[in-house]
Amino acid sequence: xxxxxxxxxxxxxxxxxxxxxxxxxxxxxxxxxxxxxxxxxxxxxxxxxxxxxxxxxxxxxxxxxxxxxxxxxxxxxxxxxxxxxxxxxxxxxxxxxxxxxxxxxxxxxxxxxxxxxxxxxxxxxxxxxxxxxxxxxxxxxxxxx
Numbered sequence: 001x002x003x004x005x006x007x008x009x010x011x012x013x014x015x016x017x018x019x020x021x022x023x024x025x026x027x028x029x030x031x032x033x034x035x036x037x038x039x040x041x042x043x044x045x046x047x048x049x050x051x052x053x054x055x056x057x058x059x060x061x062x063x064x065x066x067x068x069x070x071x072x073x074x075x076x077x078x079x080x081x082x083x084x085x086x087x088x089x090x091x092x093x094x095x096x097x098x099x100x101x102x103x104x105x106x107x108x109x110x111x112x113x114x115x116x117x118x119x120x121x122x123x124x125x126x127x128x129x130x131x132x133x134x135x136x137x138x139x140x141x142x143x144x145x
Contacts, residue, residue, distance in 0.1 A: 014053065023043075027095070069109075078129035082133055082134065092118070117134060117136075
């Protein structure tokens, strides 16, 4: 795999202090630049930005749909990072300490098959769905057909 460059992703949140607590304090993403309307975070080496939108839906949540994958309802849209297994296990342990409702609890998907991976899904307080996953052999599995 070629050296990947960091991605830049910006999402809407309903409250910046809430986002700062969730992404910065709970998930441990280092905070970068910020203003009264946005905050940059370092998400495993990628630039992740939360932008304030106080008008998100009636209940303050980002709308989504779900599609079935391996017997689970996978939320769309979602975003996250592919980690190595050790990082994924550490994040799964950390998230299990404060996530009260996983959309999909940490587990091994496609066990014993091509594409075997650790995965978990949860939402931030604004309803943005996140997936963090890890492949046993990222070079082989990430972009397989």
